[in-house]
Amino acid sequence: MAAAETVLTQGAGLKKPEDLTLLREVAEATAGVSHLEMCIQCGTCGGSCPSAADMDHTPRALFAMLRAGMREEVLRSNTPWICVSCYHCVVRCPQEVHIADVMYTLKSMAIKAKKYTDSKPPDFSQTFVGMVETFGRSFELGLATRFYLTHQPLRLPGMAGMGLGMLTKKRMNLAPTRIKNIEQLKAILEKAKTLELTA
Amino acid sequence: MNKYLFYPGCSMEGSARAYYESLKAIQPPLALELEEIEDWNCCGATEYLSINLIPAYSLIARNLALAAQQKNGTDTVMAPCSACYLNLEKADYYMAERPALGEKVNEALAAGGLHYDPGTLQIRHLVDVIINDIGLETVKSKVVRPLTGLRVAPYLGCMVPRPDFAKRWSDHEHPSELDDLMKALGAEVIDFPMKTSCCGGHMTQIGPETAYELIRRLVAAAEEHQADIMVTMCPMCQMNLDAYQGETNRHFGTNYHMPIVFFTQLMAVAFGIDPKQAGFGLELVSAKEALARIGLNVPEEAKPAAPRRKPEGLPMPKPLPKKYASGQAVAEE
Known part of the structure; x- marks a missing residue:
């Protein structure tokens, strides 16, 4: 782990360094450069989403869960499956996270791990x-x-x-x-x- | 003569037949020459990307590789379908942005003797080509039957103005291109606030209740603005709003009747082309009344045969009385 990262995570008051394995795995498996690790949890995505009302978690919450390493919960979430690929969040995201493409990645991961809840x-x-x-x-x-x-x-x-x-x-x-x-x-x-x- | 490599996409030969027919009809007046990409395949829509990344991009890239081989005095691929346009653009963009993706896709393409270098082609949408290459002045000069008095709601849908990798559009959420084009035909264009809102995409198939709400919002907004007709440039939008408007009405207990056609169909009739040749009559929510406003008679296409004895078809428990149907207030006893 890079020294700068240790300082950052400890500076945030965490007892141990964050485990970003899941976040990195998702970012790497996404086409293009996803900017997933840049998410600042502002919630613009969920607020822009036309189908958020039907989602288990807003995209913002889902990305926080990714950062927290909650693999099981993320892959079971219906959120990626409710995403309608309208790209409203993508063009509004201040950090240019490729949200729609991350949703595609999460769907394919859920299929591979057979974790989806609605077939x-x-x-x-x-x-x-x-x-x-x-x-x-x-x-x-x-x-x-x-x-x-x-x-x-x-x-x-x-x-x-x-x-x-x-x-x-x-x-x-x-x-x-x-x-x-x-x-x-x-x-x-x-x-x-x-x-x-x-x- | 404006010449392009042409990627029609699967819908043009099926559900969006009206789009294809009207496009063919306006080609001669616009001097628009299209050379179809030889043996193109499906772009995978939004489905393949959810399953397996490298095969999904390889499927798209086969088309790009074939188009690059076929370059014939032009390096521009024109796609009229939003999803196809976005997929082609996305593959071209991401293969360059993420060289690892480009390498893997080319490794797969090599198994079929193909190769594609990202950046070789320009990927553009039909509306972009008409406005920026052919020009609104040319369009205006071809109008013989102005659409005066027809209130049109321009509906672009999502995937053309967003994410817009190549920055070709005036705005991500309120672009003016389709408005300008309809104004050039003499139509009364309403300032449609939901012009790039989502139609629900594939949710009509897999999560209909999510889709019905999105369809309702669009149709309701168009009706509130007293539009006679909606025009779109996306086969999926047209399909969802046209073919599922009935189901949406049943779901909410509403009675919307908002026809939606392709912008090329209105261009064709404004150019004096016969409505039937422009694909009118293929829509399920009839545009007859709207066209009557500009003094045109739409031919009645073969009406679907009357349903069998019972609408429910198979022997099933009797449906609840109408007043208990979902989305309707229960009448006082």
Whole structure:
């Protein structure tokens, strides 16, 4: 641990140096330079968030938990899954923390550790990605039928009219489109899955 | 002639067909030449990023690598879909900002014989190209049917003006570009305070109650400002506000009817193009009344067949009487 950091943490009145392993792990696994360690706990993010009301923790609270090393609680929080990727917090954050990208990282960590508490959102993402990996394009009808039948069959009757409208207006394709060089894409993704972002 | 490499994105061939058709219709008057990126793939939307980082960026970067190979007198990729635009821009930006990411992505791309150097391409959105390259004067000069008297709420959504890595937009939260474009068509543009608020994104699928509230706020604000119609530049926004407005109404016991179409559709009709060719009639919340205000008749597309005997379809317990439905006050007995 760097000397300056020891002084800082002890100056803050802490009995022992902070354990920033979790914070660093998340920052490192996030695309770009996340500035996560720069968070000053001002709360602009939560105050800007259109869906904060449905979150277990505001982004600010979540980042405090990261700093405190509360791995279990962070990965179980629904916050990243409720994030709508609107980037309001990102452009307002005075420290330029890449909040939305940190949320993506936390989601992928929760999936890997199987800590999410509601299986709907990760399953939706995984079903979507499955279609893309198979065809190279998204396939809305396939995604919708598989996802709704598995997770919310009771919502289907209410949506029948809308779905029918989308189909008759040809806004939903009956068959998927496959890209020509799907083998190339598969080779790229296969290789990519063996790689991880480190410092 | 303004020429661009073109990344349409999956929605343009499906749910946002009206966007694609109207874009094709306004290309000749704007002298806009688009060369589709050969064999492009899905950008992964907001889904792949939540699962696995390097594959997600490699998926996006394959498109960038293909586009860079195809450079044909232009190094600009134009994407009309917000999510696609952001993903392409983000991959290009982060691969440079974080060299480790660039290296890993290129290691993956190499497995398919591809390579991409960040910074090779300019990633731009359709609205940006129309305003800054083609110009509002050119747009004005093509208007033969001004949209006089049509009250339009410009709705940009999130992912184009934010985070805006390349600083191309006038403001993150209240940009004026779409307003200016609609004014050039002669429309009466309302100062829409929620022009970059969120439509709920994929929450309509995975957390509908979160999404319904966001949709309600937008539609209610547009109605309060007495808009006849909302225009958007994002397939996801259009889909959520159009296709889920009915469900939102049912959820809150409201009765909003706010049509939402793509800005290119209004450009097309202002240029004198037939509404049907401009993709009108494909929206689920009909824009017929709005178009009647500028003296246009919208063709009725094939109406969806009447639902089977019972709206609930499968044998299920009887729904509660209407007055107990969620979002409605219980009537006095």
